[in-house]
Each structure stands twice: as structure tokens, then as C-alpha cells.
Amino acid sequence: MSETLLSVRDLKVHFPIRGGLLGRPVGWVKAVDGVDLDIGVGESIALVGESGCGKSTLGAAILGMQRPTSGTISFEGKPIVHGEPAALRAFSRDVQIVFQDPVAALNPKLTIGESIAEPLAIHGMGSAKERRERVAELLGLVGLHPQHAERRPNAFSGGQRQRIVIARALALNPKLLILDEPVSALDVSIRSQILNLLLDLQKRFRLSYLFISHDLSVVRHFADRVAVMYLGHLVETGRTSEVFANPVHPYTEALLSAVPLPDPIAQRSRKRIVLKGDLPSPANPPKGCAFVTRCPLAEPICRETAPPLVALDGGRRAACHVRAAA
Amino acid sequence: MTDPVLTVEDLKITIGGKPVVDGVSFQVAQGEILSVVGESGCGKSMTAFSIMGLLPKAARFAAGRVMLGDVDLRALPESGRRKLRGDEIAMIFQEPVASLNPLMKIGRQIEENLAIHRHIDPGEAKRAAIAMLEEVGIPEPELRYGQYPFELSGGMCQRAMIAMALICRPKLLIADEPTTALDVTIQAQILELMKRLREETGTAILLITHDMGVVADMADRVAVMYAGRVIEEAPVGNIFAGQEHPYTRLLLSTIPRLDGAPKTILPTIEGTVPDIGQWPVGCRFNPRCPLSDSHCVESQPPLTPRADSGNAACWHSDRVGAIL
Numbered sequence: 001m002s003e004t005l006l007s008v009r010d011l012k013v014h015f016p017i018r019g020g021l022l023g024r025p026v027g028w029v030k031a032v033d034g035v036d037l038d039i040g041v042g043e044s045i046a047l048v049g050e051s052g053c054g055k056s057t058l059g060a061a062i063l064g065m066q067r068p069t070s071g072t073i074s075f076e077g078k079p080i081v082h083g084e085p086a087a088l089r090a091f092s093r094d095v096q097i098v099f100q101d102p103v104a105a106l107n108p109k110l111t112i113g114e115s116i117a118e119p120l121a122i123h124g125m126g127s128a129k130e131r132r133e134r135v136a137e138l139l140g141l142v143g144l145h146p147q148h149a150e151r152r153p154n155a156f157s158g159g160q161r162q163r164i165v166i167a168r169a170l171a172l173n174p175k176l177l178i179l180d181e182p183v184s185a186l187d188v189s190i191r192s193q194i195l196n197l198l199l200d201l202q203k204r205f206r207l208s209y210l211f212i213s214h215d216l217s218v219v220r221h222f223a224d225r226v227a228v229m230y231l232g233h234l235v236e237t238g239r240t241s242e243v244f245a246n247p248v249h250p251y252t253e254a255l256l257s258a259v260p261l262p263d264p265i266a267q268r269s270r271k272r273i274v275l276k277g278d279l280p281s282p283a284n285p286p287k288g289c290a291f292v293t294r295c296p297l298a299e300p301i302c303r304e305t306a307p308p309l310v311a312l313d314g315g316r317r318a319a320c321h322v323r324a325a326a
Numbered sequence: 327m328t329d330p331v332l333t334v335e336d337l338k339i340t341i342g343g344k345p346v347v348d349g350v351s352f353q354v355a356q357g358e359i360l361s362v363v364g365e366s367g368c369g370k371s372m373t374a375f376s377i378m379g380l381l382p383k384a385a386r387f388a389a390g391r392v393m394l395g396d397v398d399l400r401a402l403p404e405s406g407r408r409k410l411r412g413d414e415i416a417m418i419f420q421e422p423v424a425s426l427n428p429l430m431k432i433g434r435q436i437e438e439n440l441a442i443h444r445h446i447d448p449g450e451a452k453r454a455a456i457a458m459l460e461e462v463g464i465p466e467p468e469l470r471y472g473q474y475p476f477e478l479s480g481g482m483c484q485r486a487m488i489a490m491a492l493i494c495r496p497k498l499l500i501a502d503e504p505t506t507a508l509d510v511t512i513q514a515q516i517l518e519l520m521k522r523l524r525e526e527t528g529t530a531i532l533l534i535t536h537d538m539g540v541v542a543d544m545a546d547r548v549a550v551m552y553a554g555r556v557i558e559e560a561p562v563g564n565i566f567a568g569q570e571h572p573y574t575r576l577l578l579s580t581i582p583r584l585d586g587a588p589k590t591i592l593p594t595i596e597g598t599v600p601d602i603g604q605w606p607v608g609c610r611f612n613p614r615c616p617l618s619d620s621h622c623v624e625s626q627p628p629l630t631p632r633a634d635s636g637n638a639a640c641w642h643s644d645r646v647g648a649i650l
Contacts, residue, residue, distance in 0.1 A: 050511060188538075
């Protein structure tokens with residue numbers, strides 16, 4: 001792996017459940033519960049898992065939108081939780097996010113030029129003229145015309161609006177983009193255009209991507225490494241091609257087998273592992289391994305102690321008593 | 327093919343005088359799963375709503391026939407259609423949480439159908455509802471029977487909605503993006519359930535989706551819609567093996583394959599889906615089509631038989647295989 005850009009250590013984000021007359025915490029939702037993750041320069045890492053597994057909370061914590069309960073996040077070696085104000089300001093330029101729904105992400109009353117220039121204005125960068133030039137340059141980068149800057153979002157299709165959101169995210173020359181389901185809300189025929197654009201931008205600017213997605217065929221195509229989350233924990237990480245070819249954790253295996261392949265012959269000949277039941281509530285996780293209630297391989301030890309994330313061959317890590325014994 | 331359960335003939339639906347569905351025809355046989363594929367605005371959901379007789383107020387059924395077996399649904403009075411809905415035709419929607427009554431217990435919502443269509447006594451209805459909850463794979467059915475929708479997860483609400491839809495053993499089930507809002511692990515459970523029920527009850531299923539993986543997994547036949555028309559239809563194996571409409575071919579090629587080379591540039595379809603009422607003259611795909619020529623701009627191609635099985639609507643269907 002290239003040099004590390006972002007490093008997350010033992011990150012926990014717990015939300016209180018308040019109850020009673022005085023609103024004291026009566027329990028905790030452990031949305032992220034002890035996550036270690038590194039992202040290299042120019043690397044794409046995909047975060048996958050079911051809704052409620054904590055992947056968006058982890059993204060929000062990295063972005064600084066959510067204060068962690070404990071743990072550290074460092075960026076280019078500098079701590080950014082409780083860090084120096086100057087380092088935090090620099091960090092807020094270096095990390096940007098692209099949300100799922102481009103319609104909700106753009107202010108309908110601003111021209112798209114104003115929207116794209118807004119981060120520049122907030123950080124006091126450039127004169128009005130320089131900002132206009134930068135907007136024109138950014139629109140060109142994402143495949144739109146500079147003349148479009150005067151229009152408002154309703155003049156654009158969903159795919160074009162996502163291009164505008166990407167242009168805005170690039171305005172401050174960030175190093176890391178958090179892509180939270182960037183193509184899920186788009187029409188199928190438009191998705192590949194946006195994926196191609198993101199791959200092209202990554203190559204040109206050596207961007208790092210944290211790609212949050214539940215579409216595993218897109219993840220397989222897009223990401224260098226994949227991190228599988230379950231109930232606030234990472235259960236497996238590794239190179240995308242290797243994890244897809246040979247999943248270690250039974251949850252990864254079930255998740256991959258649940259995705260129908262767009263090929264009727266291949267899809268109908270393979271065996272699907274259908275998990276029983278739903279994700280347990282993160283407010284009341286099972287004792288031992290978080291996956292124990294749905295795991296086809298569960299043994300007595302799994303009900304007692306949580307398995308650690310163990311390093312395996314080829315940079316793979318997995319947390320399973322049965323398949324990845326320390 | 328056995329006698330079709332559903333026949334749709336030359337269906338036309340307009341909103342404010344503008345066509346949204348423009349001459350759609352298809353049939354679904356007993357025990358068959360027909361998948362209708364298309365992007366937003368192609369008219370697939372409007373087609374489904376018109377079969378149920380549940381078109382939004384602004385939409386008008388302009389022409390065509392919808393036959394359930396040999397009953398012409400359009401010729402029935404509203405009371406007659408109401409008798410069929412929930413009994414012989416049932417529908418499941420994309421958003422289970424939004425489609426259930428939040429103030430009514432799950433069990434009551436399932437029984438409602440039986441009470442309306444079967445006039446059975448309450449004790450028997452309750453037993454049937456609990457059995458149905460169990461059949462769709464909801465654990466602790468007696469407990470869930472007495473709970474409200476907010477007490478169930480999204481996947482469980484979707485299963486409860488399927489239980490509601492199937493309690494009267496419909497001849498036709500219309501499933502409009504039934505798993506789009508669900509996680510893949512729950513999607514797998516719901517798809518397995520639909521397959522099992524089809525096998526056990528012979529229900530015909532009209533499955534509306536945009537997910538080619540779901541199509542490959544579930545469908546017997548596929549109809550691809552674009553801008554209000556069916557532009558290609560064929561048995562599922564044939565449509566994945568070879569396409570005779572450029573839209574179908576490009577749509578399939580833009581999806582990253584699990585066995586493809588990662589991080590490569592994917593094929594794209596130029597332009598965007600045209601808005602309703604702004605459909606191009608001639609072939610509606612012509613502005614985005616790599617094969618488009620003057621003929622395509624002038625006149626709309628009819629559905630003609632494909633080389634193997636099914637139909638496609640393209641003037642240059644013999645050259646589609648050479649795209650990409």
C-alpha cells in the first residue's frame with residue numbers, strides 16, 4: 001500500500017438512549033464499536049454492510065460531522081479529534097463528501113455556480129473573479145459546460161446534478177472524498193457515466209475514496225480494498241478481488257452470495273446462503289460475536305467472547321473464531 | 327403456453343394529454359414470472375397501477391384492454407374491480423412501511439382481505455392470518471399478529487405485506503420493486519419466498535424492477551420498456567445471451583460484472599432518459615443510439631420477431647450485436 005492518508009484507531013461512536021423524566025441515558029446504541037481502518041493515498045476503500053451496521057456513522061465521524069465517543073482519527077499523521085484548530089481547518093478542506101441524493105444536496109435557490117463556489121467563499125479563497133474561473137474549470141472537469149454556471153439545479157437531470165455535487169466537492173482540492181452511495185439514486189443507464197468520472201478524477205488527482213455502498217457489483221468494480229461491517233464492527237477487510245473470490249468471514253460469504261448476479265445461468269447454478277432473521281438491534285447486541293445469532297457456523301465460544309480482527313495472509317483481516325483462529 | 331392469466335393489449339395511458347404508456351402489450355401465464363425492466367419514467371409502474379385499476383387521478387386510461395383470464399377489467403364497474411383487488415389480483419409495493427396502515431395491527435391488516443372477500447368467521451380468519459405470517463417466514467407469528475407496523479423491521483413489514491397480498495391466493499401478483507428498499511440479505515429471503523409461493527400456488531407474477539441481478543435470478547421472461555413502450559421482450563436466457571435492441575444491449579453492458587476487470591472504464595449510454603411528453607419522434611431511443619440513422623429519426627420501429635425467441639423494436643436489430 002502507498003503511504004497512509006487517513007488512519008482510524010479503535011473508533012467508537014455511541015449514542016445515548018434517553019429515557020425517564022430527567023432524560024438520563026438508559027442505554028447506548030453502539031453504532032461504531034472499535035473500528036481500525038487505514039486509507040492510503042490514491043486508494044479506494046469500500047465500506048459495505050446492511051443498513052444499521054454503522055457505515056454511514058463511521059463516514060460521518062471521519063468527516064468530523066459526528067464526534068467520536070473514543071478512539072483516534074489521524075490525517076497525514078496529525079490527530080484530528082481534539083486536534084489543533086489550524087489542523088482542523090486544513091482537514092475540513094482536505095475531506096469532502098458526495099451524498100446519495102443529488103436533488104437534496106443542492107440548494108434549489110442558488111445557481112450551480114454559486115453552489116460550487118460556496119466552499120471557496122467559506123474558506124475565503126480567491127477573489128470573486130478567481131472563484132468564477134475556478135467554477136468554470138470545475139464544471140469542465142466533471143463534463144459540464146462553463147456556461148451552465150448561471151442555471152439552477154432544476155435545469156439539470158439527476159446524473160448532471162451528481163456531476164455538480166462532485167464539482168463542488170472538488171472545489172477545495174480535497175485529498176479524500178467520502179462517497180456515500182453516490183450512484184444509488186441514479187438511473188441505471190447513468191450510473192456508469194458517474195463511476196467512470198470518479199475513476200478518471202481519482203487517477204488525475206490521486207484522490208482517495210471512502211466508498212460507502214450496498215451495491216456489491218459496483219464495489220467489486222470500483223474499490224481496491226473492501227471493509228465489511230456488521231453491527232458496528234469490522235468483520236473482514238482485504239483486497240477487493242481476494243475478498244470476493246474467497247471470503248473468510250461467514251457474514252461476508254452470505255452477503256456476497258445474496259447479491260444476484262446479472263447472468264441467469266451463473267445466478268441459477270450457484271448456491272445462495274440465505275441468512276435467517278434480521279440484523280439485531282445495535283442497542284442490544286448479542287453477547288460474544290455480533291454475528292452469532294445468524295451465523296451458520298456458530299460454536300459455543302462464539303456466544304461467549306467476541307472474536308478479534310486477526311491478520312491473515314495477503315493483508316487480509318477477519319474476525320471469526322471458526323474461520324480465522326488467532 | 328397455457329391460457330394467460332393476464333393479457334394487456336395496446337395499453338395507452340395519458341397524463342394531461344401526454345402519453346406515459348403508449349401501446350404496451352404483454353401476457354403472463356399461470357406460474358410464470360414476467361419481469362418488466364426499465365428506468366424511471368418509462369411507464370412500468372403506471373402499467374402496473376392500471377392493471378390494479380389504481381391509476382392516480384391525473385392519469386387517464388386512454389385505450390387498450392386489460393384482461394384477467396377472460397374478464398375484461400375495463401368493462402367491469404368499480405364494484406366488480408374492487409371484488410377482484412386483493413382477491414384475484416394483489417400487489418406489493420416498494421415501500422413496505424409506507425404501504426401498511428400504521429394505526430392497525432399487522433394481523434388485522436392481513437385478515438381484512440379475508441373478511442372482505444371470503445366472509446369467514448373471525449376465529450378462522452385469525453388462524454389463517456397467523457398461518458400466513460408463518461408461511462412468509464416471520465418468526466413468532468402469534469406475537470407479530472398483535473403488533474403494529476412500527477414494531478417490525480423493514481424486511482418483516484415487507485413480508486407482512488406479502489402475507490396480505492397472498493392470503494386470498496391471488497391468480498396474479500404484481501410486485502413493483504418489491505426489494506429495492508431492502509438490504510441484500512433480506513432481498514434474498516424475499517426473492518426465495520416469492521419463488522417458493524409461485525411453485526406452491528401457481529401464482530403468475532408481474533415483477534417490476536430495474537435490477538438486472540433480480541431479473542436474472544427470478545424472471546422466466548423479460549420485457550424491457552423505454553419511453554412508454556416495450557422495446558424488446560424474450561425469455562430471460564435469450565435476452566441475456568443476445569440483444570436485438572441497442573438499449574437492452576447497452577443497459578446490460580453498463581452494469582459492472584462480478585467477473586469483469588475492475589477499475590476499467592465502463593460502457594455508457596449517452597444522454598439522459600427523455601422526460602414524459604418530450605419523447606423524440608421516430609424511434610424514441612434514437613438520440614442516444616449508436617446505430618441511429620435517418621430512418622430511425624423518421625419512423626418508429628414496430629416489435630418484430632427476434633432471431634431466436636421474443637420480439638424487438640429496432641430497424642437495425644441485425645447490427646445490435648456489433649455494438650461495443
